Each structure stands twice: as C-alpha cells, then as structure tokens.
Amino acid sequence: MFHDLVMPSHPAKRESLALPRWLAVALLLVCCWNATAYAADKPRIASINVCTDQLLLALADPGQIVGLSPHSRDASRSWAAAAARGYPRLSGEAEDVLVLKPDAVVAGRFAKRAARELLKDKGVVVVEFDMVRSLDEARRQILRMGELAGQQERAAREVARLDAAVARARAAASRTRYRVLTLSRRGWVAGGDGLMSSLFAAVGLSNAASEIGFKSGGFASLEKIVSARPDLLLVTDDSDFAEDQGRAFLLHPALETLYPPQRRLIIPERLTVCGGPMLGEALDRLAAEIERVSR
Numbered sequence: 001m002f003h004d005l006v007m008p009s010h011p012a013k014r015e016s017l018a019l020p021r022w023l024a025v026a027l028l029l030v031c032c033w034n035a036t037a038y039a040a041d042k043p044r045i046a047s048i049n050v051c052t053d054q055l056l057l058a059l060a061d062p063g064q065i066v067g068l069s070p071h072s073r074d075a076s077r078s079w080a081a082a083a084a085r086g087y088p089r090l091s092g093e094a095e096d097v098l099v100l101k102p103d104a105v106v107a108g109r110f111a112k113r114a115a116r117e118l119l120k121d122k123g124v125v126v127v128e129f130d131m132v133r134s135l136d137e138a139r140r141q142i143l144r145m146g147e148l149a150g151q152q153e154r155a156a157r158e159v160a161r162l163d164a165a166v167a168r169a170r171a172a173a174s175r176t177r178y179r180v181l182t183l184s185r186r187g188w189v190a191g192g193d194g195l196m197s198s199l200f201a202a203v204g205l206s207n208a209a210s211e212i213g214f215k216s217g218g219f220a221s222l223e224k225i226v227s228a229r230p231d232l233l234l235v236t237d238d239s240d241f242a243e244d245q246g247r248a249f250l251l252h253p254a255l256e257t258l259y260p261p262q263r264r265l266i267i268p269e270r271l272t273v274c275g276g277p278m279l280g281e282a283l284d285r286l287a288a289e290i291e292r293v294s295r
Contacts, residue, residue, distance in 0.1 A: 132275025
C-alpha cells in the first residue's frame, strides 16, 4: 500500500498526481539557483599542503574545494585520504593552481616556497599555516581555516569536539602518571616542546624525552632510552616485521624485553603528524590505549 501511495501503478493515477512539467522545471531551476548562490557566497580554495588539505576537507563545503596536494590521498600521511579521492590532486606547483583560478590557496609555511612566491606574484591570495606544535595552536588553526572558508560555526563545533576528546582522555589517564616516550624509526624521539608533548600534558601524562635532553626531538641511542626507563613507549604501529634497519631499531631485543605490547601505546602517525580535527581521534585512541595497558 505504501508503494502505491508513493508510485501509483495505474497510468491515470500517475498523471493525476504528477506535477505539471513547467512547475517541475521551475522548481528545479530555483533549487539550482539557490545552490549556486550559496556556493558563490563561499570562497573557492586550493590546498598544496597535506595538513591544510585535512583542515579544508573537515571545514569547507565540497564545492569550495578546488584541488588538494599531491599527498592528499596517501593514507599513511593523511587522516582524510579517503575523502580526498573525490577532489582533483594538484602537483603542488603553481601552474596547475593558476589554471583553476581559486579565490585563495592554503599552504604550509616551510615547503614549496617557489610555488608560493609565484602564486603571490600572480596576485593569488596565499594563506600560510605553520606546523602545529600544541593543542592551542591546533585550535587556532581550525578557527583560522573556518574563517577563511566562511565556515566559522563548523570550525567552532570542531574545536568543541576536540575539547571533548581532551576531557575523555584526561579521564582515562586520571588514575595514572605515566612517563611516555614517543619513539619512531632509527630511535627518533618526539621532543618536549612538540605536539605530542602538548597532548600528553593536556591529559596528565609526561613526555620522557625532556628527561633525556630532547627539547625539539632527535635521535636517541638505545642506551639512553633504556637508562631513562620511561613507563611506556608510544609507537605508530604494532608490526613485528622489520622491512629495513630503521624499523629494526624498534624491534631490538632490549626494547622488546622491556617494552612488550602491554607497555606500548599504538597511535598511527597520520593522526598526529598534523594539527586539526584528527587530533580528536588521536586523543580517543590514546584514551583507549591507556585503558588497555592499565588493565
């Protein structure tokens, strides 16, 4: 019966319920005009940096996104790689951006300088974003991109979600005072003034890198790591396969003995390499990992 009401089977019934052709066309034109007018109110933006890609994807309407960086679809680098497949992938140079004539281009401050300068010389508005080193900087960048895209309310909601994730992770870590060392390939440790350290401080953990003299990050010897005795290691994956010497460092027998899986926090690098809405997911993952190792 429901199908008959929506789609009458008898031709006469269909004709009696159908809209006049002129009215259907008029309604379609009105809808299209409204959508075009709405899109025209918002700037068209291109991104040539993987971190600005992710901010733009989280905050802008699809019709505002002109194109994204060469690494936008790389799932190992970008939290939003799947969403990026729906948009043109740019070369990262100025030429293909100029053809698209965006209202603005967003970029990182420390890469593609020649491209950025050429775009500026051609009169293109280029908005540069620094590398994020703290939660406060991440919040500011979300709000800044929201203002640029004309999506201030959406940006405010993303900041609120991030703050809620901080609260959840703080609750999970409230019964612990873990000293955590973020360890990557070849013994690279994230420094005490970086983004991971800011995340740790926000939820009540401490970054053991500061204790072994790394303020901005650097390569630590196996001996230094073992002698520092952090409570936990934070690594980007739990694979037990060493495809090269850089990865083999993390699987050294000394580290595997002192830091078996129950003493390792696993957070994929794509959740922390940039600052933005993905940090909410990173914090939720951190909370889940803390609960796992605390059992």
